[in-house]
Amino acid sequence: MAASVTSRLRELLDRTFGRKIGRASVFGLMRDPVVLLDARDAIIDVNPAFERRLADAVAATPSSDPAEKATVTDATARRTDGDGSRGATRPGRRGRTSALGRPVGDALPDLAAVLDGPHERAGVLLEGALDGWAATVETLLDRRGGRLGRTVILRDVRAERAREKRLRYQADRDPLTGALNRRAFDALLAQALVEPDARVTVAYLDLDGFKDINDFYGHATGDAVLIETTARLSRVLREGDALGRMGGDEFAVALVGLDRTSADPIVARLRDALEPLHEVHSATIRIEASLGIASAPADGRDAQALLSAADAAMYRAKSARQAAGIATLDPVGGKPPGGGKPSGDGKPLGGGQRPGGDGPPVDGESSG
16 A cells, blocks of 8 residues: 555655656655655655755654564665665664654654645744754645645755855944844834834943044054944843934934933943043044933933934033033143143043043033
8 A cells, every 4th residue: 555655655756756756766866855754744754955954953763673674674774666676774863763664744744844835835834953954845636636745845955044144244233343224223222112112222422532543543543443432332222222323423322111201221322331541553542422312201202212312312412512612632641632731741632631631521412
């Protein structure tokens, strides 16, 4: 009976593949792994590509009887050509040995999970032990429409998925710093604000004196400062928060699930993260940022309104800092832009220190 079913399946496979099926022809030479199932979804056959590439995906056989295992091994070690003749005997392999004759749900449970559905399914992504593979399933019917079995062709999509992931990453990221680009940040913020009562706080930062860094040290140093700034800010954020480079020397942070009061400690840590001196290309630079804060729903209920409120608060903070005459850049042992002089003790100015005096720091944050 089993031989009759297998013969009928192979006749149908002849039509499926367009030529006679034998281990030395299409079935045997296909580069993609193929699994042949009977009407009860027991594994009748697998091709050599399956043995080479997916043997380790087969679940361990539940049988612990050595005699039974020896019988299965001996039976499956001898290949059978499509015409029923015996092929050359060779040692059995784990994939073929442990898969044949077993229900697919027992031997390949991650494949069995996608078999329910239409007669023909293409490119179904698999999980578990078969993660990174896609299955094309075709049901083989007899002349009266009864199911004889199925063919399952497995395609390795790991490289394709890695490429797609890389392209998605590149599409969403600022190429210099790796922070989200403006488009991706706006989309993430909009998603975080979908619920009417969503609590999200946005901090908008602009690096003070960044143009002077580019002019005095060059753009390579400026780029290095932006990369280091991104790394420092990222280390402060929680899982689910987001950091975006909005253009030039402007960054935005979305603190998801936090109103203004609960966001204040993280905002303070963001500001503190920039305090240590930047050691960049043999230069010692202190960076400060003007920072504006806006929170939903108090300052806006959609992404554009919230960003606009935080941006306006940041510019008010920047104006206040400039009016106070705060020094934002002074290289150690070098001449700052505009002909100024280093501080008398050879240390860089900044961090709220007023040139020519020891006045108190000026807070660059504005709540908006």
